[in-house]
Amino acid sequence: MHHPSEQNYIQQLSIDCVIFGYHEKQLKVLVPKLDFNGDFWAVPGGFVYQNEDIDAAANRILQERTGISEIYLEQFYVFGKAARNSLEFIDKLISLNPERLTGNGLNRKEYDWFTRRFVSVGYYALVDINKVTPQKTDLDESINWYNIKELPGMIMDHNAIAAKALDALRLSLDEKLIAFNLLPETFTMKEVQELYETIFDKPFARNNFQKKILDLNVLERLDKKFTGAANKAPFLYRIKK
Amino acid sequence: MHHPSEQNYIQQLSIDCVIFGYHEKQLKVLVPKLDFNGDFWAVPGGFVYQNEDIDAAANRILQERTGISEIYLEQFYVFGKAARNSLEFIDKLISLNPERLTGNGLNRKEYDWFTRRFVSVGYYALVDINKVTPQKTDLDESINWYNIKELPGMIMDHNAIAAKALDALRLSLDEKLIAFNLLPETFTMKEVQELYETIFDKPFARNNFQKKILDLNVLERLDKKFTGAANKAPFLYRIKK
DNA sequence: GCAAAAGTGTTATTAATACACCCATGT
């Protein structure tokens, strides 16, 4: 693999993706940890090829880490402060990993490329967490789902990016019907409600919630789901085709 | 003035500003016409200096054209298609202006710089049209306010950018209290209503509208405005400090 | 006094929230 500095990328433009998943009443974000000494977490990101739409670049980055395509994806903000560079991060990285990053590891040209100011387009993605098998790149030590409320301290402004992504998600959830991207193919009404409660961090009345969602007229009711529990079996739903 | 290609700009990144004004029941956009043969209109735009926030760059571009600072400004979308370049436009420009743009006018380096693919951050601005004295740059033949519904055919995707800006404006108008940026210091309730009716292109009931706006609790009522008309004088309002 | 337009109150409609009840299920 060539270094980014040698690739045909647009310079000083990056993409950062906040990948949201949902599991057991928790809104989660997929965050890789870098395979270097020092604890460096960073939201999946990358650069844009000269002949590539920025949306396509975001898709490519997402596919790399999640293994799935056709992901729901939304551009939500451009981070463009002049002071926005990775100088501090890279210097720390090098000082903690001298054997790998000095001499041949990271030459002057590459160092300069990485530490320049970058304008970053923020995307958030909504995925069915069951369909994803998190993929490490060759720069990752691990990649894991973290509760949005318990994100590790990430490099640069990545924690702020994640926070802004959550804001944007909440705003668009009300207007568009995108929440279902976080759920599996079929689901019960209670699961939908719990998802909303998790995202907005507040409770909804059961009966009114059901009415509201069904009134959207986008769900079709399937068979009941018998769990073996000693109570009425809930219906399963899925998005109308 | 130096050519952009020689300036210390971020490469392949541009800013495009849709400047909204309001006058006589019309939502208007400030559009310069280029000082070249051929009818080329283009939304005010520019590039970002290495040590400049993108918001600051947008502000600078706005100030150049409007003469005022402290403009309400909102980033609304990033236009990042791979095919997004000005090749067609520039070639047409050169063919229609050979005397100025061939030879020393526009050298190879500059031509390459201009015709590369650009990722553009779209901003919209809301200004009090009375406070603005439209300023030509040395590349402009004229600069004028055009009704949003009667915009000239602009270069590249600038008409699509303007359309998207209007969409974004409508969306945020409901949530935030930004409409008043389009009005003068003091205004009557009817003027507010007409502004809303213009932006959303639909009528509002007078009494209900008044109630809705006053219930926002952001306006303070001033003296009446006597116009000499043979009817009840309306109150003037202004934003509470 | 009258026409024009502003201001306000009152009713009707609709949407959001709260409350109550019944139903299916496994032990």
Place this chain on the structure above:
DNA sequence: ACATGGGTGTATTAATAACACTTTTGC
């Protein structure tokens, strides 16, 4: 039978839209 959780209907409240009336202004 009964505890548990699901589904739905009704009442209450609040928000929105529709309707009606009064007031101010200059001629």
